[in-house]
Amino acid sequence: MADRQELNRNLAQMLKGGVIMDVTTPEQAKIAEKAGACAVMALERIPADIRAAGGVSRMSDPAMIKGIQEAVSIPVMAKCRIGHIAEARILEAIEIDYIDESEVLSPADDVRHIDKNRFNVPFVCGARDLGEALRRIGEGATMIRTKGEPGTGDVVQAVRHMRKMQSEIRRVASLREDELYEAAKELAAPLDLVKYVHENGKLPVVNFAAGGVATPADAALMMELGAEGVFVGSGIFKSGDPAKRAAAIVQAVTNWQDSKLLAKLSENLGPAMVGINADEIETIMEERGK
Amino acid sequence: MKVGVLSVQGAFAEMAAYWRAQGADVFEIRQLADLDRGMDLLALPGGESTVQGKLLKDLGLFDPLKANIEGGLPVFATCAGLILLAERIEGSQTLSTQTLKPSKWFGTLPVAVRRNAYGRQLGSFTTRGAFDGKPDVEMTFIRAPAITDVLSPEVEVLSTFGGRPTSVRWRNATAFTWHPELTHSLAEPRAK
Numbered sequence: 001m002a003d004r005q006e007l008n009r010n011l012a013q014m015l016k017g018g019v020i021m022d023v024t025t026p027e028q029a030k031i032a033e034k035a036g037a038c039a040v041m042a043l044e045r046i047p048a049d050i051r052a053a054g055g056v057s058r059m060s061d062p063a064m065i066k067g068i069q070e071a072v073s074i075p076v077m078a079k080c081r082i083g084h085i086a087e088a089r090i091l092e093a094i095e096i097d098y099i100d101e102s103e104v105l106s107p108a109d110d111v112r113h114i115d116k117n118r119f120n121v122p123f124v125c126g127a128r129d130l131g132e133a134l135r136r137i138g139e140g141a142t143m144i145r146t147k148g149e150p151g152t153g154d155v156v157q158a159v160r161h162m163r164k165m166q167s168e169i170r171r172v173a174s175l176r177e178d179e180l181y182e183a184a185k186e187l188a189a190p191l192d193l194v195k196y197v198h199e200n201g202k203l204p205v206v207n208f209a210a211g212g213v214a215t216p217a218d219a220a221l222m223m224e225l226g227a228e229g230v231f232v233g234s235g236i237f238k239s240g241d242p243a244k245r246a247a248a249i250v251q252a253v254t255n256w257q258d259s260k261l262l263a264k265l266s267e268n269l270g271p272a273m274v275g276i277n278a279d280e281i282e283t284i285m286e287e288r289g290k
Numbered sequence: 291m292k293v294g295v296l297s298v299q300g301a302f303a304e305m306a307a308y309w310r311a312q313g314a315d316v317f318e319i320r321q322l323a324d325l326d327r328g329m330d331l332l333a334l335p336g337g338e339s340t341v342q343g344k345l346l347k348d349l350g351l352f353d354p355l356k357a358n359i360e361g362g363l364p365v366f367a368t369c370a371g372l373i374l375l376a377e378r379i380e381g382s383q384t385l386s387t388q389t390l391k392p393s394k395w396f397g398t399l400p401v402a403v404r405r406n407a408y409g410r411q412l413g414s415f416t417t418r419g420a421f422d423g424k425p426d427v428e429m430t431f432i433r434a435p436a437i438t439d440v441l442s443p444e445v446e447v448l449s450t451f452g453g454r455p456t457s458v459r460w461r462n463a464t465a466f467t468w469h470p471e472l473t474h475s476l477a478e479p480r481a482k
Contacts, residue, residue, distance in 0.1 A: 006416075014337050014369070014370075015338075016301060036344045121412060
């Protein structure tokens with residue numbers, strides 16, 4: 001199992017510097033792959049539409065996910081509900097490349113997450129701060145992403161979560177060794193993982209940004225703040241010209257430090273997703289699972 | 291030694307750390323201007339070959355790098371990097387490639403490869419074996435390609451798995467289907 005964990009962490013390393021895009025059809029998956037997505041997230045409804053539709057949101061139909069697996073050669077991810085062990089097993093059975101135990105769907109367990117150490121398939125989980133990230137890693141997540149506030153096109157929460165995580169990492173790295181026990185207590189995180197962060201100044205797994213990224217500038221901002229890559233959910237296929245916007249975001253993630261290139265990439269992309277301000281919404285997805 | 295690590299997407303940080311641990315002076319290649327720094331070796335890391343290939347073209351890096359490789363610049367390539375170098379990319383058996391089916395990218399290394407030859411992530415694995423005279427080297431395969439054919443008698447096979455070559459040397463290129471940079475399995479003792 002330790003080997004499997006390592007292999008699954010390794011796959012996340014291969015995704016770094018890349019953009020993972022939400023897609024709902026094989027056609028969208030092909031557009032995403034062609035635009036340079038390093039992986040796609042297969043789901044029946046993108047977060048903005050989940051938000052609009054309301055009701056209980058569940059794992060996607062495996063037939064729909066298989067259609068997307070057939071359509072592209074890059075890794076395919078899919079979401080299961082927080083704590084929904086059976087949905088995760090189903091996704092593992094269809095050989096998904098990565099499971100996102102996601103707050104975008106309605107939680108199946110309002111207290112516990114899945115014991116991901118019991119699976120061979122890798123998991124990515126959302127987190128708002130260091131403690132949450134380390135709890136998920138302790139449960140077996142081999143990749144972390146900020147939660148942000150999905151389906152809004154408002155990057156404010158992703159920024160808040162990434163800044164908080166990074167500043168907590170810097171704080172833990174600066175502590176005396178005999179202060180780590182108290183830090184683990186405060187963070188409500190496993191001590192061995194707190195020690196890892198202290199010694200290495202980073203999470204033991206890859207850390208992406210997610211939730212509200214809608215423009216090349218948003219993606220570059222998240223890279224500036226320490227993200228190792230980005231997820232773009234509603235931002236691409238809710239915009240005027242998905243293929244062009246997707247390709248521009250891919251380049252922005254690679255060359256986030258080159259402002260002139262970012263200016264060029266940001267030109268004539270057509271309308272971005274309209275979006276909704278994160279403080280005007282009723283369903284707060286980031287609160288799901290802690 | 292100056293090593294340029296292609297850093298448009300993928301495990302470029304691990305590749306840079308691998309070369310730094312061996313005492314090399316490492317820089318990242320993200321855009322055309324980076325090539326002005328000059329290098330003694332080009333390192334092509336793992337990642338998604340479709341993404342790396344597209345970005346190489348979009349960023350204008352493709353033609354100058356190809357000319358450098360053809361001109362004899364030493365290249366060290368793993369996984370996606372091997373796919374970028376291969377003279378022929380075969381259609382995958384287990385995963386379809388309907389949208390992107392380039393038959394080659396640089397095409398400078400006379401081997402045929404098949405992407406995702408061991409299936410999806412559940413097919414990723416670690417094994418140990420002989421590499422270039424060294425016994426018992428750790429080899430990590432992540433959604434790895436396979437070398438299905440060697441297209442020149444001059445290609446030297448450095449390691450095999452299941453009867454197929456998993457790393458080769460040909461003129462200025464050394465290429466792997468696995469990831470020596472992740473486990474530092476080939477590094478000298480001073481490396482971690």
